[in-house]
Amino acid sequence: MLNFELLAPELTLAATAIVVILLDFVIDRKWWLAAVSIIGLAVSAGFTVAMWGGGSLALFNNMLAVDSFALFFKLLFLVIAALVILASTGYVAKFRRFQGEYYALVLLSALGMMLMAATAELISIYLALELTSISLYVLVGFLKDPKSTEASLKYLLLGAVASAVLLFGMALVFGFTGRTQLGDIAAAIQGMSLAGVLASPGLIAGMVLMVAGFGFKIAAIPFHMWVPDVYEGAPTPITAYLSVASKAAGFAVLLRVFYSAFGLPTWLSLDWGLLFAVLAAAGMTLGNVIALPQTNIKRMLGYSSIAQAGYLMVGLATVGLASAGDIAGRSGLLFFLASYALTNLGAFIAIIAISNKLDSDLIQDYSGMIKRAPVLALALTLCLVSLIGMPPAAGFMAKFYIFSGAVQNGLLWLVIIAVINSVISAYYYLRVVKVMWTGKPASQAKVPSSMALRVALAVSCIGVLLLGIIPGFVMKLAEMAAQMFAF
């Protein structure tokens, strides 16, 4: 039986995207497009919330899972997309044409991400990933200036390579297990012996290639080469979108695939757990060290997002090392993603407003911003403090939560590397703070910001503070989501 009502959030979003494109032809006041998109996202979120707690269900022969895990991510993507659209309104007004397409593509990529979080089958994972990626390739090139075009092309080419690698990995896994459905793959692997797998290492190779493919999405080292250029060249709202949503989607898939398909037997999960631990250590160290000398704030945040992916992979490593019933790694990862999304969005929203006025992304041009735009500067300071991982912001709780899971599973060494990395990162984040608070303003002109942008900024900053001070509720949601895996 087909339970189409379970697809309500996705169908709503697809319909909204089409409506937005059509509306673009007939209306002149383009802010309606943003309004319709927000309404569509809200309705979709309503459906998602209504399904929460409905148990683990599946669609299309176990191709799509509707479990708390998927719903948690769907809600996260919807909130992110809504904030990005709110923050885009002023920015998009600069485009003479294609505003409808801009919003529609944001919605379509959100749709792809929602499917990514829900799919439990290799081929549909690939399809959802491509739906997301192709929308994003176009969005990155939307400015049509040389930098943006270069970014788009780079993203497209490297993304295509990553997709090919991913497909190859999937093909190998399929070849050795004969299945594409994650639950079936798990069953097939458990039927194999350690000696058998070692004798023909294709399965392991497939697994590693899949890590490489997804590693591109989450900007894990050494698959991060695209990040700084694309972040710098893309329209700033899209950079924000890429840095949080695309990363979260990658982690959603990684978590589901590796926990569901390769979670057992233990020798296998220990393997990839350690693989992620090494990737995590490399990612945060390199990301932070390379971020130190950056002078462009978008590039700096690009490298910072590589480092943040490293912290997130501490959670994945924990999942690999933990026993199957232990949700510490998974819930920590989910909570971290939520808090990272709000924090990074908050930072980028402030940057959007400032760069709209300054037409520059150089850190030195933020000089004296506290006098020109006190609210924006304060919000940006809060978000940077959160990225360092200092209280009372969300980043602190997220790190505490994810690291406590890691310590419980014997990863104290990784946690020590991670906390020292946080200290390194404080240096470059605080450099921006220093420039904003102690520098001399280049001019007295105030920095304007649209109402929609202010709403988006307020939502993310309040979220950052709430998650930092009373995180209990979201932690509870993350725990429920971590428990409810359909497959």
Place this chain on the structure above:
Amino acid sequence: MDFNYLSVIIFLPMVGAAIIAFIPGLSNRVIRWLSVIFTFVPLALSIYLFAIFDRSSGAIQFEEKLSWIPAINAHYHLGVDGISLPLVILMALLGFLVVLISWKIDLRPREYFAWLLLLETSILGVFCSLDLLLFFLFWEIEVIPMYFLISIWGTGRKEYSAIKYVIYTLFGSAFMLAGILSLYFATGSLSMVDIAQGGMAMVQSVMPVAAIFWLLLIGFAVKLPVFPLHTWLPDAHTDAPTAVSVVLAGALLKMGGYGMIRICVSIFPQVAREFALILIILAVVNVLYGAAITLRQTDLKRLIAYSSVSHMGYVLLGIFALSQVSLVGATMQMFSHGIITGLLFAMAGLVMHNSKERDLRKLGGLARQMPVIVVVFSVAGVASLGLPTTSGFAAEFLVFVGSFTSAAVVGIKLWTILGVLGIVITAGYILWMLQRVFYGPPLEKFNKVRDADILERVYMFVFVAVIMGVGIYPAVLTDIIKAGVMPVMGLLGG
């Protein structure tokens, strides 16, 4: 307890900060008076708590406990005992006095007072928290206002000093966080009280206890500071604005000593005993090395800053001598050093502000222009070198007696005697400093320099009254501290 005294004390300054920061259009005058109100009420409340504190009991009093984050078993758990209450009063008192000291700040006063009040909230929070996560939260929050206060309102290489301070502190707290996570993993609890009272058996079974002890200790050692982790201190103190130096030396360093007693000694009594000798040697190095370096300083504030390194050595000595008297002495020393060095920095600030000169080689003969300041500065100076009838004497005497007679550590007599030598050097640099600043032939260029005004005399008087009061009748504090130290001695088993 119906009224949540501690929450009110901790969060009132923050409320004040929020009002000052977010209500537009307040005049500088209103901002100052708001700061006075929002720091005076916590001070009054903390003195009230001091009055009604049950001195016969070593238990945690005025406790508040609420579930905070159920997912990780964290509680909003506050409470004070005889060790923390004097430090709460110290911070509340300094918090109030630094508002007066900052009265003449006219660079961005709105932000300045907001950060100053936020700083007070975070330090008070550290002294009252009984939950490790809450403790760590307050511990970290303190870094942010400190960073802004030094880098915006400081002097000299202020931005360098500010970032150096932040990086050192975060480096220390990174290790502390790893330690707290390990403790949490081993015991499943974040409550300091529960862990101290019997979580250790569980810890031993999971990971080496000594490793956790050292992880936590590094965090506290950076803050105290312990040689060789002290190099942030002279820079931060020297370049910070006067009021911030007062808080920094007066209350902030004590977070380190307090953490050592509350966490390192109370939770790991056996390990503390095992490593006591190493830490005592470090303490003596702190005292002598700090004092020797102080002798060479030519900058007024830097000299006082280095003297803090030396004096914090006594705290470390008292803590790890692990006897009842020495622990009481260490806590006394924290309180007394807070007041004395606070006054020293305030006086140094006045001298610098009024004479526009901070180089000892260029100062001189100011006694004629500053008859009041010279007296108060001298009182603070002789208190710092431990003259009887000042609080400095009571505190250092207790530390030395307690350490000398301690049975916990082998060979401690020798180390204590070496430590006492520090007093001699202290006398040297304090008297030398006073002489260079105030005596000698009067200099032409300082003819127009003025003395302290009424407001400044008011806060000087408060400082001196506390120094002399505690010095003449130390039992006012030692009674209460003893009540707090008793349970720690119980944990130490002797």
